[in-house]
Amino acid sequence: MTELVYVGLGANLKSPLETIKLAINELTVLPHSELVGVSKIYSSKPMGPADQPDYINAVALIRTELTPHQLFSHTCAIEDKHGRTRVGEHWGPRTLDLDILLYGQHQINDEQLVVPHYGLQQREFVIYPLLDITPDLVLPCGTIVESLTKNIPLNGMTPLLSTH
Numbered sequence: 001m002t003e004l005v006y007v008g009l010g011a012n013l014k015s016p017l018e019t020i021k022l023a024i025n026e027l028t029v030l031p032h033s034e035l036v037g038v039s040k041i042y043s044s045k046p047m048g049p050a051d052q053p054d055y056i057n058a059v060a061l062i063r064t065e066l067t068p069h070q071l072f073s074h075t076c077a078i079e080d081k082h083g084r085t086r087v088g089e090h091w092g093p094r095t096l097d098l099d100i101l102l103y104g105q106h107q108i109n110d111e112q113l114v115v116p117h118y119g120l121q122q123r124e125f126v127i128y129p130l131l132d133i134t135p136d137l138v139l140p141c142g143t144i145v146e147s148l149t150k151n152i153p154l155n156g157m158t159p160l161l162s163t164h
């Protein structure tokens with residue numbers, strides 16, 4: 001059994017562009033998984049406290065046999081490898097953040113995981129990269145992702161370079 005999983009990547013400390021590229025590479029070597037798509041890589045204005053650097057954001061699509069919690073332990077390990085600390089400000093700066101945005105059409109809600117990711121529908125740095133990969137993407141709740149762009153402006157977000 002395989003599932004298509006969208007993983008959001010964000011970073012705004014140290015060398016965020018380099019970190020995002022390395023993290024995309026690390027997703028290519030996950031066990032029982034293959035990377036099948038990557039969005040453009042964007043620079044975005046910080047959501048939350050404004051006194052932090054701009055973010056680099058992207059979304060990757062993987063096909064995996066890992067369960068959501070197995071995948072989550074791998075994404076946490078990749079975050080840790082890049083010096084992620086789990087203390088500090090809510091919505092504060094970070095070296096690397098990996099979020100499981102969508103796991104097939106599954107809905108998961110437990111102490112470790114909320115999938116679809118709770119902020120997905122409000123964040124330009126998630127919606128536009130998702131659409132780069134899958135322009136006709138539909139959420140488990142039936143929402144057409146493209147329809148969200150009407151109410152969510154780019155907010156100055158710009159693509160940095162093509163990964164294709």
Ligand SMILES: Nc1nc2c(c(=O)[nH]1)N=C(CO)CN2
Pocket residue numbers: 009010011044045046047048055057090091092094097125
């Ligand atoms: N633009 C942008 N802003 C953020 C991001 C992010 O990935 N991109 N992540 C955050 C940490 O929760 C807080 N704010």
